[in-house]
Amino acid sequence: MSRGSTRELAPGRPRSAVVRGLLNVVAVIVFVASAFPVYWMVNSALLPNRAIREQVPHFFPDQFTLDNFVKVVTQPSGTIEFLPALTTSLIVTLSTVLLAAVLAFFAALALSRFRFRSKKTLIVALLVAQMIPAEAMIVSIFRVLDGWQLLNTILGLTLVYLAVVLPFTIWTLRGFVAGIPVELEEAAMVDGCSRFGAFFRVTLPLLWPGLTATGVFAFIQAWNEFLFALVIMQKPEVRTLPVWLRAFVQATQATDWAAIMAGSTLIAIPVIVFFLIVQGRMVGGMAAGAVKG
Amino acid sequence: MSQTDVRLRRRRDLTPLFLLIPAGVVLLALTAWPLIQLVVTSFLEFGRAQIFGAPPEFVGLDNYVDVLTDDEFWQVLGRSIAFCLVNVLLTMLLGIAIGVLMTKLGKGFKLLVSVGLLLAWAMPPVTASVVWGWMFDTDRGVVNYLLTQITGVDFEGHSWLINPVSFFFVATLIVTWQAIPFVAFTVFAGLTQVPPEVLEAAEIDGATGWQRFRMIVLPYLRGVLVILLVLQIIWDMRVFSQIYALQTVGGIAAETNTIGVYIFKVSIGSGDLGAGGAISVLLVILMLGLSGYYIRSLLRQEES
Numbered sequence: 001m002s003r004g005s006t007r008e009l010a011p012g013r014p015r016s017a018v019v020r021g022l023l024n025v026v027a028v029i030v031f032v033a034s035a036f037p038v039y040w041m042v043n044s045a046l047l048p049n050r051a052i053r054e055q056v057p058h059f060f061p062d063q064f065t066l067d068n069f070v071k072v073v074t075q076p077s078g079t080i081e082f083l084p085a086l087t088t089s090l091i092v093t094l095s096t097v098l099l100a101a102v103l104a105f106f107a108a109l110a111l112s113r114f115r116f117r118s119k120k121t122l123i124v125a126l127l128v129a130q131m132i133p134a135e136a137m138i139v140s141i142f143r144v145l146d147g148w149q150l151l152n153t154i155l156g157l158t159l160v161y162l163a164v165v166l167p168f169t170i171w172t173l174r175g176f177v178a179g180i181p182v183e184l185e186e187a188a189m190v191d192g193c194s195r196f197g198a199f200f201r202v203t204l205p206l207l208w209p210g211l212t213a214t215g216v217f218a219f220i221q222a223w224n225e226f227l228f229a230l231v232i233m234q235k236p237e238v239r240t241l242p243v244w245l246r247a248f249v250q251a252t253q254a255t256d257w258a259a260i261m262a263g264s265t266l267i268a269i270p271v272i273v274f275f276l277i278v279q280g281r282m283v284g285g286m287a288a289g290a291v292k293g
Numbered sequence: 294m295s296q297t298d299v300r301l302r303r304r305r306d307l308t309p310l311f312l313l314i315p316a317g318v319v320l321l322a323l324t325a326w327p328l329i330q331l332v333v334t335s336f337l338e339f340g341r342a343q344i345f346g347a348p349p350e351f352v353g354l355d356n357y358v359d360v361l362t363d364d365e366f367w368q369v370l371g372r373s374i375a376f377c378l379v380n381v382l383l384t385m386l387l388g389i390a391i392g393v394l395m396t397k398l399g400k401g402f403k404l405l406v407s408v409g410l411l412l413a414w415a416m417p418p419v420t421a422s423v424v425w426g427w428m429f430d431t432d433r434g435v436v437n438y439l440l441t442q443i444t445g446v447d448f449e450g451h452s453w454l455i456n457p458v459s460f461f462f463v464a465t466l467i468v469t470w471q472a473i474p475f476v477a478f479t480v481f482a483g484l485t486q487v488p489p490e491v492l493e494a495a496e497i498d499g500a501t502g503w504q505r506f507r508m509i510v511l512p513y514l515r516g517v518l519v520i521l522l523v524l525q526i527i528w529d530m531r532v533f534s535q536i537y538a539l540q541t542v543g544g545i546a547a548e549t550n551t552i553g554v555y556i557f558k559v560s561i562g563s564g565d566l567g568a569g570g571a572i573s574v575l576l577v578i579l580m581l582g583l584s585g586y587y588i589r590s591l592l593r594q595e596e597s
Contacts, residue, residue, distance in 0.1 A: 144330065264424055
């Protein structure tokens with residue numbers, strides 16, 4: 001290979017065509033191994049359950065049908081209805097995302113734009129709070145909510161999810177606020193803006209990347225969360241989607257796999273679409289917050 | 294507002310307090326307060342009778358003694374640690390390998406790998422467990438079919454979840470499959486920080502690919518790798534959703550409990566909140582001990 005053509009390769013890329021070919025093969029293997037379960041879920045959801053029960057699996061939806069989705073959404077048996085679970089999940093998730101953004105924005109301002117004595121302690125407390133496993137807290141949180149009559153309520157679950165996502169959200173947003181020069185706020189204040197006016201009109205618009213990253217994080221946490229929802233929302237009418245899925249598997253005794261896969265697809269699609277849309281910021285944001293440096 | 298106000302902004306005032314109150318109230322009510330309750334309960338006799346209103350009795354360290362002298366606790370702990378070690382090792386090795394691979398691919402193949410990784414990463418854990426449970430289904434699972442076709446050995450009707458060893462094999466597949474993308478992306482991001490001039494210079498001096506990786510790339514990545522390692526240990530030690538969902542799909546619960554599932558079963562299943570509280574406190578201490586390094590290193594960056 002001539003000097004000229006190797007120059008065109010990205011730094012670090014192997015020069016031998018054979019090695020590059022082998023690496024491409026490995027790349028395809030990694031892709032198939034990563035994507036196959038997702039493909040298999042969608043494939044099974046698009047086939048009639050009869051076809052799924054056949055000896056030889058259908059590797060493509062050659063008997064394409066949307067019946068499974070219709071069946072899951074209009075599921076008649078009372079305790080395992082999909083739509084109420086979807087509603088609960090949507091309300092809880094969106095409330096968590098919105099409230100987390102507002103509360104974390106305020107807290108992040110306090111922690112990055114002001115100096116006060118107990119600041120360091122608060123920051124340590126935030127980091128420690130992130131490390132407390134939910135499994136350990138589940139019973140005491142159940143009892144606290146019970147005491148406030150908040151079991152089986154959307155407000156109760158939303159508050160729990162807020163407490164789960166806030167430490168990470170505040171920590172990450174704080175980094176983003178610190179990255180915005182304070183001089184911009186000062187300039188706005190010189191021009192007659194109040195301090196809060198400066199926060200909202202100058203800092204907030206510049207904070208979109210941070211708010212997106214933390215918002216996606218909160219969305220995924222709340223949408224996927226299983227343990228708290230299982231324990232706090234025990235009444236069938238306030239189940240969230242992950243708990244619904246498990247109840248559905250149990251109720252059908254893991255026989256109607258086509259319908260179960262249709263339900264799984266409906267739960268997974270919003271998260272997957274979200275991930276694919278914001279992937280660049282997501283990875284950057286997660287990396288900046290969780291693994292800075 | 295005048296310019297003096299701008300100068301005053303760094304003085305002690307109550308604004309930060311007001312800004313912190315909303316988030317602070319939520320965290321105090323639903324993290325700090327339950328944590329205190331948890332510690333208190335772990336020193337109480339608190340079973341079904343107390344749940345229904347009998348006054349709980351202070352029993353000192355009895356719950357801890359009971360838990361620590363219970364064989365099942367040690368079995369569960371041992372199982373959790375073994376599961377954690379295997380998963381962390383696999384996740385880190387494969388994650389690093391894929392992260393390095395991504396730096397060596399052309400644009401198209403890199404995108405292909407990224408999309409695959411994102412799909413695996415984005416799957417909700419419960420959904421992922423159910424889907425893998427279906428793939429490993431005894432009668433009509435695609436895995437049994439493919440294994441029969443490829444190996445010639447008859448896997449038709451092979452039950453994966455009924456045996457604890459193969460149950461954890463499936464659980465390991467699910468957990469590592471979902472954890473690898475985060476490691477791979479983070480390592481890839483870390484690798485792009487390594488200055489290409491240094492690598493080029495080493496190459497001119499005759500260093501082989503492996504030597505360049507070991508002596509230049511690894512030292513650059515060390516900080517990132519240690520933090521990833523700590524996070525993976527913490528996440529895999531407390532694995533809950535995947536195990537619990539897989540137990541629903543099939544499998545013998547008693548022999549496949551990990552510590553998170555065990556706490557849930559002792560507290561909610563058997564209603565022994567005192568013992569559940571003691572195990573929970575032990576788990577919190579273990580987690581904070583494990584994450585001490587992570588927290589310290591974040592605070593160090595903070596100061597610099």
